Amino acid sequence: MNIDIAIIGAGPAGLMAAIHAGKLGARVLLIERAEYYGGQLIKQTHKFFGSKSEYAGERGIDIAALLVKQALGIPNVTAWNNATVLGYYQEDGILTVKHQDTFVTINAKKIIVASGAAEKTLAFPGNDLPGVYGAGAVQTLMNVYGVMPGKRLLMVGAGNIGLIVAYQLLQAGVEVAGIIEAAPKIGGYLVHAAKIRRAGIPIYTNHTIKAAYGSPALTGATICQLDTNWQQIPGTDLDIQADGLCLAVGLTPLTELLWQAGCKMAYVPELGGYVPFRNSSLLTTHPDIYVAGDVAGVEEASAAMVEGKLAGLAAAASLGQTAAALSEDYAEAKNQLAALRAGNVSAKIRSGLAKVTINDHSEALSEVICNA
Ligand SMILES: Cc1cc2nc3c(=O)[nH]c(=O)nc-3n(C[C@H](O)[C@H](O)[C@H](O)COP(=O)(O)OP(=O)(O)OC[C@H]3O[C@@H](n4cnc5c(N)ncnc54)[C@H](O)[C@@H]3O)c2cc1C
Structure with missing residues (x-):
């Protein structure tokens, strides 16, 4: 199967990535190993903190329903549940997926890994x-x-x-x-x-x-x-x-697929364990693989959603998909992330991110986005 963007994991990060890449016109395949879409949000019956732009005051389970409706309403977004990405093959960039009872190979131009975290x-x-x-x-x-x-x-x-x-x-x-x-x-x-x-x-x-x-x-x-x-x-x-x-002793990023893909990784205790190096568009050291959400560093659903938006926009833009509002949306996502991480409680996250944020191979993308 050939597609533009494969998104691994339909938690808040993956869903937002699908919405924003899909809206730009990219052919997206959202792959979720669970029966349901929404990731951790589906279990969260309490009301979220944070700011209104990241649905503060809503229950996690309601945020999931809202994002799922938006993502699945985009005609060029296909979503698979009960579908586990088992491997990434560096030689040809193929993903292998067990979808229900069949094994499928996926050839995607870009991949966004939004697989979340595992419990310690x-x-x-x-x-x-x-x-x-x-x-x-x-x-x-x-x-x-x-x-x-x-x-x-x-x-x-x-x-x-x-x-x-x-x-x-x-x-x-x-x-x-x-x-x-x-x-x-x-x-x-x-x-x-x-x-x-x-x-x-x-x-x-x-x-x-x-x-x-x-x-x-x-x-x-x-x-x-x-x-x-x-x-x-x-x-x-x-x-x-x-x-x-x-x-309830913490979470650690689920990074196996990133290791398989040969992404450069580092152990960063502030982010929960091994995480990939990435640039400000969430592109890893692999030219076709982006990350978003807890897999990039254990944080919160609010940050996961904004990272998903950023990675979705960046991946679609790198394939030449543009829209009038692209540069505005992209700048807005970057500002949202900066605001979320501005306070004292985020000092640990900022210190962790400083260890793995890099500047390489982002110029070409910035050019596409600025010219949109
Ligand atoms: C009890 C609790 C309370 C929380 N409260 C808040 C709160 O009030 N406010 C807040 O902002 N955050 C809160 N969080 C944190 C928030 O839930 C997470 O930060 C957020 O869900 C991370 O989103 P994500 O999309 O990165 O990962 P996840 O939500 O974990 O989603 C990842 C998805 O990827 C799928 N996946 C993984 N590997 C594969 C694979 N190989 N193939 C296919 N699919 C795969 C998983 O099944 C999962 O659905 C809370 C977390 C918990 C546990």
Whole structure:
């Protein structure tokens, strides 16, 4: 199959890329391994923060519906669900895809990788017991399939994801035994932490999980206190009964396809792990491969959407697709991203991006966009 642009992943980044490349007239194939389009947004029943231009105040699930409707309404955008991109072959630039029950090869002039991120985990005895979940799995069970993950659950991690998922568990009728956090202070927004505290749930900072136990499934966990050097303090063990343990300890970019394509990568802790070098149009060191969203650095849906727009516009423009509003849209996306990353909370992201943002092979593209 020959197309202009293949977009891998239909989360907020991939959907926005499809909308903007599609509107410029490029023949787009949006490829999503899940049954549903929307990526992480489909599980997010809470209202988003941020600015109005990135749908702040709307629930993630409603933002997904809106973007899916826009993308699928563009005649030159084709979308496949239940379609996993398995490989990229450097010799001929072919993508192999398992679409439902068939294997297909795709020849795309440009590729936008918007595959998102995977959850990190922790090593401790008993972490393979039934009842030990990642936060994404808990959200999927509860909010996508309507299945309760347990009756009483212990949350590990007090970042935004841990706090939000703990609150959603309460809303679903699950008892939350507590939240433990290895750092000396809560990492997530205080507004989320305040809701948890008001519900009477203890948040144990400077604590870690020592072991989970139960047979054949989880029945409890032992936690303990950490000193200022992150070492376990003897004699501080606390036993917590629970039939569910949820790990919300961060995400790491899903970059396998970028490695296969030979993109230059770097380990950047501020962005969640290995990420590709990219220029300001999100073109990687591979001349035909762009990135957008969490795969380029774990951030937020708001930034993922704007990056998707930027990558979609840039990829379509590089194929000669232009429109009267192209340079305006492109400049607007760049300004939106700069504004999103301007505050103190984004200092870490800015420092991470400074390590992997490059200037090569962007001049030709800027020329196309400026002359549009
Ligand atoms: C609990 C929680 C709360 C959050 N709250 C907020 C919030 O309030 N505000 C905010 O801005 N952000 C929030 N976020 C973050 C936000 O959800 C993510 O930053 C955003 O979804 C990233 O978008 P993305 O498109 O890069 O990736 P994703 O949404 O992860 O989408 C990637 C898609 O790619 C698909 N994919 C991956 N590999 C392949 C492959 N090989 N072939 C085909 N398809 C593939 C995946 O199935 C997935 O659908 C939250 C996240 C979580 C977990």
